Amino acid sequence: MKIFSKATFKSHVEGYTVYDCAFNTVDRFCFLLVEEKDSRDTLPRTRFLVVGLDGPTAPRLGYFDTGDMRFSTIARGYAPEEYVAVDTASQVYSSDSRRRGMEASIEDLISLKTPADTMVTIRRVVRAAGKLYAVGSNRRLYRREGMDQWVDLHGEGWGAPWQSDARSRAMGFNDLSAFSDTDFYAAGGEGDLWRFDGTHWHPCPLPTQAQLETVCCAGDGKVYVSDLHGNVWAGREAHWEQVASSELAWGSQPVDAHWFQGRMYFGAQEGVYVISADKELVPLGEVDEHAPSSMVTGRIDISPDGRHMLTAGPYGACLYDGERWTRLFSAFDFR
Template identity: 50%
Template sequence: MEEVLDKKFWNDYLRGYTIYDCTIYRSEGFGFVFVEEKDDRDELPKTRFITMSLNRPMDKRFGVVTGTRYDFCTIACSVNPPEYVAVDIGSQVFSASALRMGGEKNIDQVIDMKTYRGEVGIINKLVRAAGQIYALGNYRKIYRRIGVDQWVELGKEGKGVPVPRDVEAGKTYATSLGFVDMSAFSANDMYAVGGKGDVWRFDGTRWHDCSLPTNVPLSTVCCAGDGLVYISELNGSVWAGRADQWKRIAEADIAWGHQPVDSVWFNQRLYLGAQEGLWTVDRNRKRLVPLSEVERDAPNATNGGRLDLSPDGKYLLTAGPHGACLNDGTGWKRLFNAFDFM
């Protein structure tokens, strides 16, 4: 594979940074969130947003912008319009497209994000579902991006997820409510998960409660190509099913802080990305196992962890703290690695 980046670019922009999240638009187009390695926690580390277009020559293939205010940014790409967008837990927005690359108004500056007792909600994750970008908040809030500096909370369209009356009235503080992840078969068949077994399905008109029979916090959801929905718990255990029919298909005991953060269906296999690399389900043993046990060329934990599937479903991107790899359906190929430039 042609060299993705050279030592000069690494030294100028990536040295001293680690990858926090990634997204893929096409086989030669990626977006990354890099975070400054920093011992001093008195102020937030810098966040660097980098887009790569590998079909362009080396001196024109990168877009680089450094921000100083972002905190735990996640990134996603949309199909229409085609753009990369990142949002942090405080609802700060960064967008990167052919026409713009820079900060936007915070989501809470554009719309009302108040939740329990008037507190401003947080953003847990940014996702692409049915081709569009959604920001997932606490207290079952979901925000859809509709343009530059434009978001809508689904409840304002009459399509919000119900919240218990005592929580809505400010009488009960509920940590059991989602959301942290969302996936879709289509715009009229989406699933959102989070909280303690909190699972909801959208049918295009309203949301239906599909809670799992568990009180364990949930971390990821994937609407898979085999027609099933896969949901992972905080410890990595995996459930499979649809609507209100669920079965735990794999046990796991991943330590807190290293739990799955992304899940993707690719090449007839469920991939889970965690802070310590990639995992998959061994159905015979009913266990979550390291991906290296079933794929010899699987990326290691320095080059794999975060996951994103291209909109056409043909390419799987993964990134660890020090590098990234791409799977085109025939196997894994390393895009770049920090240790190549040491």
């Protein structure tokens, strides 16, 4: 089904770049759009576009705009069911079946100060073990419990250890993934990888001091970790090996990592990468001749049933079921 006519594309998407995406069902998703601006005098507007392709009046389109958020990410929660976006300053957008809009920032609800009196920066919001977490610098994690409700894991006594003599840049986190609620992995900082067993945090001896970007608890039982340049390590607990090398330029590094249909996928702002037979991180098009352009792929989310992958690039989005790619929309169709 076509999502947009020429008129609805112009009113809902034109003038914006697709920055992130979140998956509800194969017929329902949300796109995070950022206004294209030449001037730096004011922040670009952020638009949250909710799409529904099911029901008698499909497609259903609705959006919410704000000029206050910057460098946001979005995820879909299921307990409660909602889309939630958080930016680097901890501002929060959420939407469910009844409402959409801004709510209290995390900083308004919980102190984001570290023991060194510095401020935590929120890196992203992720879903792990069925819950949403805001992932922050200085090894901070904040669990969402509902509208205007966040819990600091340190406040519960479950936070990762603080290292008073470390530089802030040396410590994570940038990403979080989980096999279960008693088997978490969090990564970031200079090779700063930790595992939570439900009671205690354990440092993982990853053989690198590179800046870590993503972590994924994969369907093959391994944990995959990528760095700023796209190098990838795999393993678990104390055992790790490098499984892919790369020299991606800054700005092209992985920002998403997901296991889907027996393969690891790494999403960047422009394009999807996979591990080749030669143990290199390569653009998806090098191993899948049917893969769409990097203009309509990049950020990744997986459907709750694990049967579809949603990916969005600057100018559009696609669905993939493991065999067939379906282009949901492309800005180039309306030019």
